[in-house]
Every structure is written in C-alpha cells, then in structure tokens.
Amino acid sequence: MSTFVYMTRCDGCGHCVDICPSDIMHIDETIRRAKNIEPNFCWECYSCVKACPNHAIDVRGYADFAPMGHSVRVRREEEKGTISWRIKFRNGTEKNFVSPITTKPWGKFIPKLAEGDKPNQGEINSQILYNEPEGLNTNKELPKVEKSAFKKGVYY
Amino acid sequence: MFTINPFAVLSETIPSIFLQSFVVVMIGLIILGTVMDIIHKKNVKYFFNNAKKAKKSATRELGTGERVSIIAKTVVYDIGTTSELGAGKRRVAHLLGMYGTILFWVASVVMIFFYASSSSTTPSLWPILWHAGAIMTVLGGAWFWFFLRLDVYSEAQPWYRIIQADLFVLALIATSLFGLIWSYLQSLNLDGRWDDKVFLVFYIVSNLVLFGGVYWSKFAHMFYKPGAAIQKNLAEADGSRDNLPPEADAPEQFGMGIKREAPKHY
Numbered sequence: 099m100s101t102f103v104y105m106t107r108c109d110g111c112g113h114c115v116d117i118c119p120s121d122i123m124h125i126d127e128t129i130r131r132a133k134n135i136e137p138n139f140c141w142e143c144y145s146c147v148k149a150c151p152n153h154a155i156d157v158r159g160y161a162d163f164a165p166m167g168h169s170v171r172v173r174r175e176e177e178k179g180t181i182s183w184r185i186k187f188r189n190g191t192e193k194n195f196v197s198p199i200t201t202k203p204w205g206k207f208i209p210k211l212a213e214g215d216k217p218n219q220g221e222i223n224s225q226i227l228y229n230e231p232e233g234l235n236t237n238k239e240l241p242k243v244e245k246s247a248f249k250k251g252v253y254y
Numbered sequence: 255m256f257t258i259n260p261f262a263v264l265s266e267t268i269p270s271i272f273l274q275s276f277v278v279v280m281i282g283l284i285i286l287g288t289v290m291d292i293i294h295k296k297n298v299k300y301f302f303n304n305a306k307k308a309k310k311s312a313t314r315e316l317g318t319g320e321r322v323s324i325i326a327k328t329v330v331y332d333i334g335t336t337s338e339l340g341a342g343k344r345r346v347a348h349l350l351g352m353y354g355t356i357l358f359w360v361a362s363v364v365m366i367f368f369y370a371s372s373s374s375t376t377p378s379l380w381p382i383l384w385h386a387g388a389i390m391t392v393l394g395g396a397w398f399w400f401f402l403r404l405d406v407y408s409e410a411q412p413w414y415r416i417i418q419a420d421l422f423v424l425a426l427i428a429t430s431l432f433g434l435i436w437s438y439l440q441s442l443n444l445d446g447r448w449d450d451k452v453f454l455v456f457y458i459v460s461n462l463v464l465f466g467g468v469y470w471s472k473f474a475h476m477f478y479k480p481g482a483a484i485q486k487n488l489a490e491a492d493g494s495r496d497n498l499p500p501e502a503d504a505p506e507q508f509g510m511g512i513k514r515e516a517p518k519h520y
Contacts, residue, residue: 184499
C-alpha cells in the first residue's frame with residue numbers, strides 16, 4: 099500500500115520530496131504540504147516515512163506480515179542513530195523493533211575486505227556472518243529465537 | 255515616520271468610527287472564513303476523532319496539572335519558537351513573519367481603537383511597533399517567498415509561478431508593504447498629491463484579500479498548527495503516541511547515526 103501524509107503533522111519541509119526514489123512525493127498547491135501524487139507508483143520503500151522529521155508520513159504494511167486494520171509507524175532518532183518500528187495489529191497486539199541507522203557518509207568507511215584475514219572453513223560453515231557480532235556493536239552472542247516465540251497459531 | 259500614528263493622521267479625513275468598523279469587519283471575515291474552512295475540510299472533526307482514538311490507546315491517564323503543564327510548554331516552546339521547523343532558514347523566516355504579523359496587527363488594533371483621533375496623542379511605542387512589525391513581516395515573507403518555497407526549492411518550479419498556496423503569504427507581504435509605503439508617503443505631507451491615497455487603497459484591498467480569503471488561503475493554519483502541536487505532545491505524554499514506537503531505549507549500542515543532508519539537490 100502506498101504512503102500517505104497526515105496533514106496535521108506535515109510542515110512542508112520537503113525531505114520526502116527530496117528522498118523519494120519514485121519522485122511521487124510533491125508539495126500540494128493549495129496548502130503547501132507534502133502529498134503522494136501517484137500512489138500506484140509507490141515502491142513502498144519507506145524512505146519518506148523514515149526521512150520525515152515530524153513522523154507525518156504513514157504507510158500500511160503488507161498484508162503478508164500484518165492483516166488489514168493494523169498500523170505500522172516509524173520513529174527516526176538521528177541523534178541516537180536509531181530507527182524504531184511499531185506494528186500494532188488490529189487485535190491490539192504490538193511488536194516493537196529498534197534498528198541502527200546504517201547510512202554512512204558517501205565515499206567513507208569502505209570495508210577493506212582484501213586486507214582482512216581469510217575465513218577458515220569453520221567460520222564459513224557458521225551461521226554467524228562476516229564481522230558479526232563485532233559489526234553489530236553488541237559484543238554478545240546472536241540472540242536465539244525459541245520455537246515458543248514463533249507466530250501464534252502456526253505449528254511446525 | 256516611525257513615531258507617527260498613520261491612523262491618527264488618516265482620521266483627519268476619515269472618521270475613526272469607519273476605521274474601527276473596518277477592523278471589526280476584518281475580524282468577522284476571519285471568523286467566517288475559518289468556520290467555513292472547518293465545515294468544508296472537516297479538520298476539527300478529524301482532530302477530535304483522533305483525540306478520542308488516542309485516549310483509547312493511552313497507557314496512562316494525565317492529571318489536570320500535567321495536562322496544563324504540557325500545554326504551557328507546547329505554547330512556549332513548540333508554538334512560540336516554531337520548533338517543529340527545526341534549526342534553519344525556514345524557521346528564522348517563519349519567526350520573523352509570525353512575530354512581525356502579531357506586532358503589526360496588535361499595534362494596528364490599539365492605534366485604531368485608542369489613538370485614532372486628532373485630539374489624542376499616541377505614545378511613540380505603538381507606531382514604532384507597527385512599523386517594526388510590518389518590516390519584519392515583509393522581510394520574513396519575502397525571504398520565504400523568494401528563496402524558501404518548497405515547490406521552487408525542491409521541485410524546481412520557477413520562482414514567478416504563483417499557486418493558491420501563495421495567496422496567504424503574498425497577501426501578508428502586500429498588506430505590510432503597502433501599509434509601510436502609505437505611512438511613509440503620508441508622513442511626507444504631500445498636500446494635493448495622490449501618491450499616499452493610492453497606496454492607502456492598495457493597503458485596504460490587500461487587507462480585504464488577506465482577511466476575506468481565509469477560506470481559500472493558508473490563513474487558518476495559524477489556528478490549526480498550535481492545536482495539532484498540543485495534541486501531539488499530549489499523545490506523547492499519555493503513551494498513545496499516535497501509534498508511533500516509543501523512543502529508543504538502548505541507543506548506545508548503535509553509535510551515532512549521520513545527519514542527512516538538507517534537501518537541496520535541485
């Protein structure tokens with residue numbers, strides 16, 4: 099589903115106009131607030147949702163991860179380097195996620211993979227990816243998801 | 255010019271009751287236009303429905319004291335400093351326009367209702383505030399209209415393309431600018447000349463467009479935006495947060511993100 103703008107929150111700053119890869123976020127000619135001029139062409143990339151400093155843009159999530167009547171909202175906190183997501187299902191169930199902003203300045207932080215150690219066979223076979231867990235900045239083992247935490251009503 | 259009450263000079267030719275009636279009619283036009291806007295756009299209905307929905311998903315009840323303190327903080331910080339515009343040129347231009355307009359209108363009402371007769375002496379503070387407010391409005395409005403308009407700045411539209419959203423800012427600039435020119439020409443005491451009369455007519459017409467065009471222009475955003483800011487901060491405090499996720503509680507593990515570039519690629 100395409101993005102839409104809460105007019106009460108939008109202040110017409112143009113960040114979404116700037117970032118939209120499909121060039122469909124434009125400034126309304128009557129109230130000078132952002133609007134999606136062509137919802138059919140929306141890629142649902144969530145770029146504008148994340149770029150909006152006023153959390154004024156919303157988008158309905160895909161039906162395959164949440165049935166209709168839900169809400170998916172995003173809060174970007176640049177000073178903390180985080181993007182938080184909240185999925186609220188129509189039965190009231192909530193799921194909250196926090197992810198790091200991984201955008202880096204253009205041309206910097208190029209990983210010099212050729213200079214690194216070659217992985218041994220044990221590392222290649224491991225579930226842990228290159229640079230994990232150090233790259234995640236957690237210094238912890240990767241979390242394990244217990245079967246009991248899987249989607250309710252689905253049995254394996 | 256800056257210390258002369260232009261309405262007192264005008265009252266020598268036009269009775270002050272006409273000036274006062276004009277102000278009352280303008281206030282009536284604002285009320286009428288805003289009510290029509292509310293009925294047509296149904297935005298107040300949406301606003302209250304939203305508030306009701308937020309109340310249902312609230313995780314904590316706010317006391318009256320807390321509510322009042324949040325509203326007061328919003329008025330001082332969010333509304334008084336237009337903080338939602340962030341730090342930058344848009345905010346400075348907006349602040350210039352906002353406070354300039356407030357000074358211009360308040361000084362106009364005071365001078366017209368209390369000092370618009372040839373017998374009264376106007377304290378020099380009011381004409382100074384009136385002129386300063388008009389200059390601030392022209393500066394802020396022109397800065398916005400020439401350099402910061404998003405359809406020009408971000409969408410590469412030519413600067414001379416005028417759209418309906420420009421009605422408010424152009425009428426505001428015109429009112430202040432024509433008011434200033436009229437006041438200046440009138441202060442020159444050009445007996446028998448038509449210059450100041452022409453600009454007085456322009457000033458009256460631009461006022462009629464500004465206040466009569468409330469329904470078609472962005473005028474009413476001055477009332478809606480504070481309401482939306484208060485509702486947003488109340489929703490943050492009562493835990494409903496308009497369904498937004500809570501603030502990240504363990505940011506230190508992610509390090510600093512980068513500040514994205516301001517949109518200026520066009």
